Amino acid sequence: MSKLHQQHDIHTRRRMEVVIGLMALGLAMLLIRAVDLHVLQGDELKARASHQHFHQYHVAAPRGTIVDRQGRILSKSIEVPSIGALAAEIPGKDLQALAKALAIPLSKLQRKIKHRKGFTWLARQTSPAIAARVKALNIPGVRQENEWRRYHPLGPETGHILGFVGIDGHGLEGIERSMDQHLQGQAGTRLVQRDAHGHSLPGGVWLKKPHMGSTLTLTLDSNIQSIAYAALTEAVHKQHAKGGSVVVMNPKNGDILAMASWPGFNPNNFTKYKPGQWRNRAITDVFEPGSTMKPFTIATAIDSKKWQVNSLVFCENGDFQVADYTIHDDHSEGWLDLTGVIARSSNIGAAKIALDIGATQLGGHLSSLGFGQRTGIGLGGESPGILSPPRKWGVVETANIAFGQGIATTPLQLAAAFSVFANHGIKLTPRLVLSGKENQGTQVFSKKTSQAVTQMLIAATGINGTGQRAVPAGYDIAGKTGTAQKATKQGSYSKDKFTAVFAGFAPAENPEVVIVVVIDEPQKSIYGGVVAAPVFREIAATTLPYLGSLPKNQDSTDWQVQQASATPNNISVSGITPHLIGLSLRQAFQQAEQQGYALHSHGSGWVTRQSPHPLTALSAGSDIEVWLNE
């Protein structure tokens, strides 16, 4: 019995030892695991937990806005939806509906997600309507992200200057590219807490706040830009021309008020245009300035003191031999003074003067005027033009350059050079970005020389001048026409391809604007005075009153406008509805009767509304309705 009892005790003890051993082993394993989790893997697990609890994401910042000198928006970024997806998670049955919502063919959608397992864009910078349609489908794996998209409200009118921005938010052309660093915003980082399901909890903190790019104010005036673009477009269409460009510049400070090129392109949709259409012709395309170069030759001659305003030059009756080359004039001339050389646009006169003053002096002045160098306006792709060093000029080159052959310029260079005459001989660097800094200039010609040449340029737009079509009623214009044959690839001059140019400033006595118009390969007429001068007139006629410069001659008869009073109610034009708003019933009846219209009134007191609208076309004897209010 006792032996049996003893055996039982041993058995019980061993069982207890096994249990205790197992428990000790379990505890030891737990301890090891605890040490492993807390000490060995502690940092990594802590980071993983933190990553699961918190989520950091980048917030893109918008680019700065570009505005014109009046603060009107020219380019702005707004947030638009983009549709992305984890391709592997999209159920095959939903593809048809998704393609329909995205407004793309199913095959295109299938190509987009084929062989893609990770994230892929389905539609970037799309419309809110498409985004709403996709969201309504609630397809697994498809999500909406917001991106900044650049919009240019003036479209093609400012396309060449502003350029455009790529899908990644970087400027690719124009000001958007050259001022990219200034306009670029700084992305921010935000930290948010997430719940067990991974959803973001309310709140969150900015680790780094996003900063919008800086606003950029241009010297452009969107009204003048629009006027210039419309006038250029009309002229190019009318002439069936290949292209054209216009530059409008303030000669007093170098501000570029407008710079238009044709053909245009819409920067909001730039991929639909050929890269050649993105070109800003006003700075990239060079042309031989032709006769618009003559004022600079004459100014150099006067500045040299060898020639006076009333000096005479014999123009050889239309043909002049220089070495083995004959120079022709369109109209054969005999003796002309310097004004005559400009006004009659004599090539021979300009050539003889240039040969007299010499290549070094003429070349030096042309270089000081900025020919052959980039203006430094700050746009990419600007051409320096062509001006070979004067030491390489022979007599033929000197004679040719005097009347604008063998030299090439951009419209912007020509505008900057003409502004010298409008600014008392001081050359200013043209600028596109408005800054408070004064534009420091350099004196190229004396004030006296500039004034003398300005008078000659006024004569060139006078009754006997080649540029008379450039003159809007009521203003004096100083300007010069140019008609240049285009150079061929073989190095000779084309017989049927021309560049028509007009360069000048207005009003001549107190210039507000320098305008250069270049029409490339016009078909109906080739002459600058016929093709480009009317564009100048159109722009000047609209721009000058807008800038506050009123016409000085108010006695024109063909305007059908009474200028007697400064109140609009007194404007009386046959065929035009009189302005009756603000008048009493009696005065309104009186005006209507005087102009042969029947008046119907409603109410009493003062005229607050009228139909038809004031100044619209109205045939004689028609009815006018007015509404009056006490």
Add this chain to the structure above:
Amino acid sequence: MNTRLLYIPLFLSMSVLAASQVWLSHLRLETSQRASLLQQEITKQQDKIQALGLEYASLSRPNRLRQLAHRELGMQAPRPMQVLQP
């Protein structure tokens, strides 16, 4: 017996404090959610202002106004002699 009675208000106070704590945390969460929604609304309105500003710039572009004036009102650009007060 007296000692036991003393524990009752203590227990009640602790219960009230605990309940208040729960209520406060709910309130905090709700307020935070409301603030977040308001912030979202502010952002949305700011975006709308930006978009409207752009739309205004687009609608008031000189070319469009010129065409509307010409087409709808039969107006022409004033000639220099017609401008009396620029």
